[in-house]
Amino acid sequence: MPSARLAGTRAELAEVLSESSRSGPVALVPTMGALHEGHATLIRTARAATDGPVVVSVFVNPLQFAPGEDLDRYPRTLDADLGVCAEAGADLVFAPSVEEMYPVSTGSTTGSGSTTVTVDPGPLGTILEGESRPTHFRGVLTVVAKLFGLVRPDLAFFGEKDYQQLTLIRHLARDLCMGVDVRGVPTVREADGLALSSRNRYLSPEERMVAVALSRALEAARDRAPYGVPAARWAAMKVLTGEPGLDLDYLALRDGALGELPDHPDQPIDGRALVAARVGTTRLIDNLPIRFGGDA
Numbered sequence: 001m002p003s004a005r006l007a008g009t010r011a012e013l014a015e016v017l018s019e020s021s022r023s024g025p026v027a028l029v030p031t032m033g034a035l036h037e038g039h040a041t042l043i044r045t046a047r048a049a050t051d052g053p054v055v056v057s058v059f060v061n062p063l064q065f066a067p068g069e070d071l072d073r074y075p076r077t078l079d080a081d082l083g084v085c086a087e088a089g090a091d092l093v094f095a096p097s098v099e100e101m102y103p104v105s106t107g108s109t110t111g112s113g114s115t116t117v118t119v120d121p122g123p124l125g126t127i128l129e130g131e132s133r134p135t136h137f138r139g140v141l142t143v144v145a146k147l148f149g150l151v152r153p154d155l156a157f158f159g160e161k162d163y164q165q166l167t168l169i170r171h172l173a174r175d176l177c178m179g180v181d182v183r184g185v186p187t188v189r190e191a192d193g194l195a196l197s198s199r200n201r202y203l204s205p206e207e208r209m210v211a212v213a214l215s216r217a218l219e220a221a222r223d224r225a226p227y228g229v230p231a232a233r234w235a236a237m238k239v240l241t242g243e244p245g246l247d248l249d250y251l252a253l254r255d256g257a258l259g260e261l262p263d264h265p266d267q268p269i270d271g272r273a274l275v276a277a278r279v280g281t282t283r284l285i286d287n288l289p290i291r292f293g294g295d296a
Contacts, residue, residue: 004056004086004093010150013094017053017151020091024052025154028180030147033058033095034075034198035084038188042157045185047089055151056085058095063102063118063139075198094151101146118142121168124258128274129164129285132249140165141172148178156180161187161195163272163287167258187286189215195286202282206245211279213243218288221253221273225292228264229253232292236273249276249283253292261292268294 007013017026027046031039035058046054058081065071078095085093118138121130125137148156156173158166166184173180188196193215194208203211221236232253240248255261255271274287 004082004090006082007092007094008096009100010096013092013150016092017055020053022051022053022091025050026052026152027054027155027157028147028151028153029054029056029090029157030144031056031058032060032074032198033081034077034201035081036196036198038159038161038196040084040088041188042159042185043085043088043090045183046155046157049155049183052154053091054089055092055094055153056090057147057151058093059101059143061101061139061143062098063142064136065139066133066135069133070199075201101143119145119172122171124164124168124171127258128250128252129276132276137165137168141168144169145172145176145178148173148180153180156182157185158182159187160184161197161286163274164258193219197284199282199284203279207280207282210243210245211284213239213246214275214277214284214286215288217251217275218273218286222288222290225290226294228293229261230263232273232290236275240275240277245279247278249278251275253290265293268292
C-alpha cells in the first residue's frame with residue numbers, strides 16, 4: 001500500500017510540500033481525524049481532481065468546542081488515520097499539536113489552545129448550529145483560515161453533512177479573497193441512511209437505531225416538499241416526535257443559501273432540510289438537498 005508522509009510542524013509541512021514531485025493544483029482535505037469512509041471519499045475526490053499534492057490535515061481544533069462539549073473524549077486515532085489517508089491517495093498528512101497551530105504571541109495572555117485573532121462568521125454563523133453552539137463557527141473559520149494560509153491550497157474539499165459549515169467556508173474564501181476553490185462532497189451514508197460521523201462510535205446499539213430517525217425525517221420532508229414547506233415540516237416532525245430517546249434541537253427548511261423560504265413557492269426552489277438532535281449523550285446533525293414546491 002502506498003504511504004503518506006507525515007508532518008507535525010509548519011516547517012515540516014513547508015519542507016514536504018516543497019519536495020513534492022507532483023505538479024499541479026494543491027488540494028486540501030481538513031479533518032479532525034477519526035477518519036471513516038466519508039473522509040476517504042473526500043480524499044479520493046481530491047485525488048481525482050488534481051495531479052498535484054493532496055494534503056489531509058488531522059487536527060482536533062479546541063477553538064470549535066465550547067466548555068462541556070466533547071473535546072476531551074473526541075476520538076484520536078492517528079495511526080489508523082494515516083492508513084486511511086494513504087489508501088485513499090493522500091500524499092501528505094499534516095497533524096500539528098495545539099501549540100503548533102496556536103502559538104502564544106509575545107505579550108499574549110490567551111494561553112495554549114487559543115489565539116489573539118479569530119474570524120467572525122457574521123450573521124450566518126449565529127443561526128442553526130451557531131445558535132446552539134455560539135462559539136463554534138468562529139473556531140471553525142479560524143482554523144480553516146490558518147490551514148489555508150499554511151498549505152496554500154488551490155482546492156479544498158468539505159463534506160456536505162456539515163452544510164452550514166461548508167456554506168460559511170465558501171463565504172470565508174470568497175469574502176477574504178483567499179483564492180481557494182471550496183468544493184462540497186455529498187454525504188456518505190450507512191445502508192440504512194444514517195450519515196457517517198466520527199461521533200457515531202459513541203452510540204450504543206439501541207441509540208444507533210434511534211439515530212436513523214434523523215435521515216428518515218429528512219426523507220419524509222423531501223417526499224412532501226412539492227406540497228410546500230408546511231407539509232414538508234409536518235412530515236419530518238411526525239417522524240422525529242414519534243421516536244422516544246431522541247431530543248430534537250432543531251429542524252430547519254431553508255433555501256440553498258440557508259435563507260428563509262416562502263411557505264408555498266410559485267416556482268420550484270432547491271433548498272435544504274437540516275436537523276440536529278441529541279441521542280443519549282451524543283449530538284448528531286444531518287441534512288438533505290430538497291426541491292420545494294412546484295410539482296404538486
